[in-house]
Amino acid sequence: PKDDMPGCTKQACGIRDAWDEFEKRGAVVLGVSPDSEGSRAKFRDKHGLPFTLLADEDHSAAQAYGVWVEKSMLGKTYMGVERSTFVIDADGNFAKVMRRVKPDTHADDVLAALP
Template sequence: MRNVLSEGDTAPDFTATLTDGSEVTLSEMLKDSGVILYFYPRDNTPGCTTQACDFRDNFDSLKESGWRVIGVSKDSAKSHTKFIDKHGLPFELIVDSETALHQLYGTWTEKKLYGRTFLGCIRSTFAINQDGTLAWVGYKVQSKGHVERVMNDLNS
């Protein structure tokens, strides 16, 4: 059974590897700003590109509002670097090739497509306040338009 988080819960702390090979810890990042952690299935696919570009296009507004954006997928550092360069992404991506972070946040689960069952990522977003609580939680979010919804909810 997967771990499902809700608004108001304490976000699970983690240490993860960024595209450049450096490590980042949630509790350390929260000392400087809130964190928007978004999980997506795969670099350079249509829905994931739409989602990443939506975060890119709203990056300055999010940053001005005190949020740091970080994407998470199972892709390799090489794939992430190409994705960042191709689309001019101004934020970091976490390499979660073993799906440990996906599992911690409940975004790695059984999926079905065309009668086939497999394990995969549920497109999800978490906004984490500086005190470590979840301000916004969305599982199975749409790739288009959900960034605006997150921003509206956080600013209301």
């Protein structure tokens, strides 16, 4: 996942478009990627995102959550972020872990996992 790539844009804008429902449920949404703080700010402003975007440039959060993984494309392997969502309850426990999420249905999938 990377700012302004088609999948990330769909995923983020889907949450933006469903923002009223996220607020009604008391959800705190954080979008984390290895992009720089400057890139995150531009992406947020360009798409009018109402939630916080965090920069994980050293991949420490991705590594801690187990989503900094080996990937491959066109026969080359590289390290990257596995598109994932973690729903964390009020007690700090994982209520739902979603791996390889689908950007097109992501907002609805997350809302379905919220109380």
